[in-house]
Amino acid sequence: MDGAREADVGYARLDLDRADRTGDPEVVFGPGKTPAQIVDALSHLHRAHPDRAVLATRTTAEARAACRAALPAARIDDIGRTVTLGPTPPPAGLVAVVCAGTSDLPVAHECAEVVRVFGSEPDLVIDVGVAGVHRLLAQRDRIAAADAVVAIAGMEGALPSVLGGLTGVPLIALPTSVGYGWHLDGLTAFLAMLNSCAPGVVAVNVDNGFGAGVAAARIARRAYRP
Amino acid sequence: MDGAREADVGYARLDLDRADRTGDPEVVFGPGKTPAQIVDALSHLHRAHPDRAVLATRTTAEARAACRAALPAARIDDIGRTVTLGPTPPPAGLVAVVCAGTSDLPVAHECAEVVRVFGSEPDLVIDVGVAGVHRLLAQRDRIAAADAVVAIAGMEGALPSVLGGLTGVPLIALPTSVGYGWHLDGLTAFLAMLNSCAPGVVAVNVDNGFGAGVAAARIARRAYRP
Amino acid sequence: MDGAREADVGYARLDLDRADRTGDPEVVFGPGKTPAQIVDALSHLHRAHPDRAVLATRTTAEARAACRAALPAARIDDIGRTVTLGPTPPPAGLVAVVCAGTSDLPVAHECAEVVRVFGSEPDLVIDVGVAGVHRLLAQRDRIAAADAVVAIAGMEGALPSVLGGLTGVPLIALPTSVGYGWHLDGLTAFLAMLNSCAPGVVAVNVDNGFGAGVAAARIARRAYRP
Amino acid sequence: MDGAREADVGYARLDLDRADRTGDPEVVFGPGKTPAQIVDALSHLHRAHPDRAVLATRTTAEARAACRAALPAARIDDIGRTVTLGPTPPPAGLVAVVCAGTSDLPVAHECAEVVRVFGSEPDLVIDVGVAGVHRLLAQRDRIAAADAVVAIAGMEGALPSVLGGLTGVPLIALPTSVGYGWHLDGLTAFLAMLNSCAPGVVAVNVDNGFGAGVAAARIARRAYRP
Amino acid sequence: MDGAREADVGYARLDLDRADRTGDPEVVFGPGKTPAQIVDALSHLHRAHPDRAVLATRTTAEARAACRAALPAARIDDIGRTVTLGPTPPPAGLVAVVCAGTSDLPVAHECAEVVRVFGSEPDLVIDVGVAGVHRLLAQRDRIAAADAVVAIAGMEGALPSVLGGLTGVPLIALPTSVGYGWHLDGLTAFLAMLNSCAPGVVAVNVDNGFGAGVAAARIARRAYRP
């Protein structure tokens, strides 16, 4: 790593060349960091990359308040718990972020913002759970028009299977930990998605709106024809 | 149990009063029994209850061949692996036995025969998996006309959730061990069904076509108005 | 969903036609909602359906206090943690809600209220655990007179097996998370119920008094002969 | 261990002083040994301890045939898969070996023979599953007369809970791997027994008729008053 | 249960004949009860059975303070979290309660008090973990003199295996949830004890000092010769 530019901010060495290597923006993972550390990390990375967005995820309400005060230019999503600083790239491609229930909104919002920061455009489609299949069918054409789909669901996690039978667009299943009783913190949805009877469904870990957003944006950007 | 009639057939005491107590026919569980033992048990129970059906489940091909030879009056289902001897009761009520895929047919056939023997009429609806949701919607009215529904699925087990949103008929979810990769011998479908977002779904154990059939027949019989 | 009536209450679109489609009343699931949101949702749904009950489940003490203040007509069960607004339907059929121990009372009360709201009459039978089998036998005739039975138990979950040998009434097993030591948050009772040696036992998820109540009411209503 | 007498039979050093140390007879565990090795081990141990029984467990049909031919004095149980050579001690105390179903007979027979070889008298009580609780109640006095009880059950494993409410005799729960569907090779019964609502129930591993027999015989021998 | 004497204390029916049926004293399980309820239940049961002890287990510090104030005659163990009211029976037999580490003391104390209340005499042997096997060997004769042994250990749960090779006294393994890292809340010790290479080891659930004490006292009482 001889030539790698790195910045030491005290509690971590930030790898400033990573973006060049993978084309990805820098991301600050919120949990375990103080509000001041999050403000500091966002500021530092923003100065290093003033021309592109840096993102903090899974921030606490306290951290977002600190960002609001210290970083007035930041775009903050209180549902998705994200803070974004700097200009997002011009969107390339369209990602349908499809959501089974209102309890899944935090994960869906996080995913949508990640899609935006990673260079694509999210289209958030909500309240289309499988127990009301007509609502889902009513959104079919809108979803099929996307370059990638993220299908989000907790509980029994059936949404990707139904969606996967309706369209051949690349489809990423995103299980959430929403559920009651013995659902194993999202394992039920997770296993269901990995065992989907619809071919070609791929999945990320439980509640991993970040990972799904990164993958979907990469797929959509490459599919995009201006 | 002073007054209880029992029959000792060598390897088990058969409880001949059980039917009187619960209204259920006698059933011989096939696994672990030799073909001769199955023939013998069916004959013995039939002689004790000549006026109603006795049933053997999960029989091997060898056992069914032995039954064909020794019990020419028996009705034999090679897909469902059942052997029935004696008259089934006049059917009361209708049970829709709904099946996600052809791999689920053995469980579905077993369930349907149990429904018949336990006094109701099965209506087998096949090939309506959730990845082809239009096929399922096309059968909606037929399913909603039943007095009870058994929704059978392996893999991600989503069928009961979609069905549960389409009708308020009592619905029994029956997971099967059909699947590939890490599906945990049906646990995935099982957990999905217990975590259904459709209210009021109840479930039986994996591949338990017998239990689902008994429960569905009991429900349908009571709902039946001649 | 062209013709569907929907109401947007800010944090969710309420599906006002659902009751017409499935015959079910509207239910507000308490966890994750503020007391004000619960009061608001109940009021909104009640105005849309003044002629039938709406129900909130798993409410906190704070939410129930807010309902007591804002909705004086509401019926509130502090053990079962339910709030009901509007007239319950005339009861059709009888559901025996049978309870192994006093620790299971919250789940039993929730189940009984759901039975009532979904149109049947609950009969709560308590303190009949299997380690005191004579107590249970003393209640046999009362239980056998019902149109459906909900058998509730934590720990080893044996109650449905014993009950299932005593009566042929449709029986829903409802495991609870009551237990000590390594009981896996109710999985032990749950597995025991799914592996019951009594035929025809069906089960719902751990502590799912709501689901068991919905299923039992549906079964009992259909079995009811005025 | 300087003074310990040991015998080297080629594939293992047999600890001939163990019986003196713990009061236990010698036991040859069958699995993984050839018929010839089992015959050889029994012979060798019998010559070392001509005045007391040696026991082989979990033997194959082939091994038992070899024992029948080579050791005509041996007592062989084809259901319990045991071979015993040499005189069993005069029985001290009584052990009720109670069995939920005929599928549990191999484990029950093994347990009963171990009780005999370890110095107590077994009383085998069969076909008393909890789904036919009247049969069990009919055997209550017989079971309560024992010095120790072994309660054997597969499936939901409820027998020890019901028995534990009927008597205060020391009770060992012995789960078996008998079951259908998702029962986890006996884990369901095992967990149920460890979570019994009856106080003082202790358990051994799945199908461990040997361990239950050893423990029960030790308890019954000490309780015995000639 | 026609003839059964029962007392209704508002939140539960107490079964006052249970002691007659099983010979066991009454026990109040503390968790989930208020200090006032525990005081009330102990008082009520004590008035019903003034001649023998009643016991409360797993009490909080608050509940014990309330008992100290309201029930000055109670015997209170702050380590074992037990409260006992009324005279314990004259001890019959000796139970060695053997403890691997100081972290296991709460469970060991609870077990010892249960032994006392259930009619036997506990002998608490501490600090004899298997990683210091000489300490354990130094206590061998003391342990072998008991009528029953309870072997308590967390972490790898090896103590019963070592003890079981040293003595033929009936041995109850009691796993605790003491451990670090991935130990599964005591499952590791629990599984180890159920898989002990020493024959005849029986086990209770994790941290179940109550169950182990009940079982050990029953065994020791019967073995006792005055």
Place this chain on the structure above:
Amino acid sequence: MDGAREADVGYARLDLDRADRTGDPEVVFGPGKTPAQIVDALSHLHRAHPDRAVLATRTTAEARAACRAALPAARIDDIGRTVTLGPTPPPAGLVAVVCAGTSDLPVAHECAEVVRVFGSEPDLVIDVGVAGVHRLLAQRDRIAAADAVVAIAGMEGALPSVLGGLTGVPLIALPTSVGYGWHLDGLTAFLAMLNSCAPGVVAVNVDNGFGAGVAAARIARRAYRP
């Protein structure tokens, strides 16, 4: 589904319009089908779609022999266990199929053939496990030139994490059941891939070469610029 063309081949209704709806070719899943059924299904589907490929997966050696005899035009891969009949589409885009070890070759070959049949071009890169990281680095540019990557590994499943740090190409992790000791039939690799520290990794189920191939081809086709 009024207008849907279906073909009844006796043991299943084949959905001949599925390809039109999702753009996917027809696939025959081999397990559970006889060699004759596989030959028959391939022939039937080929006649219905003479202008595009139909594929059979997970075939046995017997089934492939039957196909070789009956379908001389078929392309057969004995390592990947696939049989393909009919012309594959002109390849659009490039999929790097990267393989950690020789034991993973069957899954890798299956995946590569699926990529081909679903319209893209596979580039099979083998023997690049993480314990020889220099071999992997030597292939970096070749892999980064693809439109999608499938990273296949068993055992600890680390390959996607290392690859994900080297390139921003959409990356599908494909765990295999290759391993020794306690690896849980591929769960270890599966969990590792879902917990990858490289952002944007998505995964399919264990050994699911088919699913990974479908997803990769869909992504690569859309990214392809002729």
Place this chain on the structure above:
Amino acid sequence: MDGAREADVGYARLDLDRADRTGDPEVVFGPGKTPAQIVDALSHLHRAHPDRAVLATRTTAEARAACRAALPAARIDDIGRTVTLGPTPPPAGLVAVVCAGTSDLPVAHECAEVVRVFGSEPDLVIDVGVAGVHRLLAQRDRIAAADAVVAIAGMEGALPSVLGGLTGVPLIALPTSVGYGWHLDGLTAFLAMLNSCAPGVVAVNVDNGFGAGVAAARIARRAYRP
């Protein structure tokens, strides 16, 4: 243990001869002890062994504050949560403590201090996760110069596999509970390390910096040539 010197400090007997028997220093495990108990235990052990270090691990901030006040000579690591009192031995051998991410620093610091107290010299190498494999390769020679390596990682736990392919130095894998979503509190990393494709990797339990440090120091001390 007749000759063993022991000290009774009220809540535990300290085994003062243990160090002589195994060559290990005394260690106070912090959890469950009050700050005063930790100060007391360190003081007591230090007086008994003034010539060598005693160590407290997993201390709370409160306990460390108490140690700072009462034991000014103590060396305190707030990241690693350790308190050391008394002189560490002259270091023999070198242990590379290699760390995948900043979240792993607490475990890494604890491990390094244990290495020091147990008589070897730690070399802490940080920020070398596998998703940035070039950083890791840049540290290869430094790591290969050690006498033992501890490879620390959470999430997918791939670091030991990559390191194990780069050097033949004895390598201890130390999984951490760092992760997001369904990672099972470190089980994912743990399983990955036990299934490493690099030969000769050994592992300790999740977050067990203590155990890894003890093992590494023992190995390095013996390898050391002055």
Place this chain on the structure above:
Amino acid sequence: MDGAREADVGYARLDLDRADRTGDPEVVFGPGKTPAQIVDALSHLHRAHPDRAVLATRTTAEARAACRAALPAARIDDIGRTVTLGPTPPPAGLVAVVCAGTSDLPVAHECAEVVRVFGSEPDLVIDVGVAGVHRLLAQRDRIAAADAVVAIAGMEGALPSVLGGLTGVPLIALPTSVGYGWHLDGLTAFLAMLNSCAPGVVAVNVDNGFGAGVAAARIARRAYRP
């Protein structure tokens, strides 16, 4: 990989420089390879490295017969299932391979041969299970004289804990899948070893005699002083 010498033997590229990089001999893993492939691989590697040993592990009886016929110079261990070709290095250091029971001998023999091939000397100590702790104590000095210890046990896996309290020699715990009932294919022993109360115990995967042998030899070689 520019300078790497590789050999293509048809079904795998053999990495002939690996030994130079890590100091390890070449090993052929037997499962999944035909006898001819094993003979071929050993021959090929032996010609490439005539001056040092190559090893095949987990060979079948058929493969060993083929090696006996084709490679008369090979050293073959039928218990440990290994085949070694070429001179082993002069042994440096001593590894005690300690074995709890005769069922563990195949794993112990494999481990011992791996120690030999990787350059150290194994000392096999057998029949020292914890249920006969005096046998183990009798071997204490012999074990403490080694440079590394491999402690092998199935069932409850207690041996490393007892050994770890007796000596400070680096200790590798090797769990085996030996057990009866619910032992989870060696997981019980595995978990016990990872939760050992003796400090500094490290572990390998279940039955991984190869990995334990590699690790132990590396440790012992470095500790060796000629």
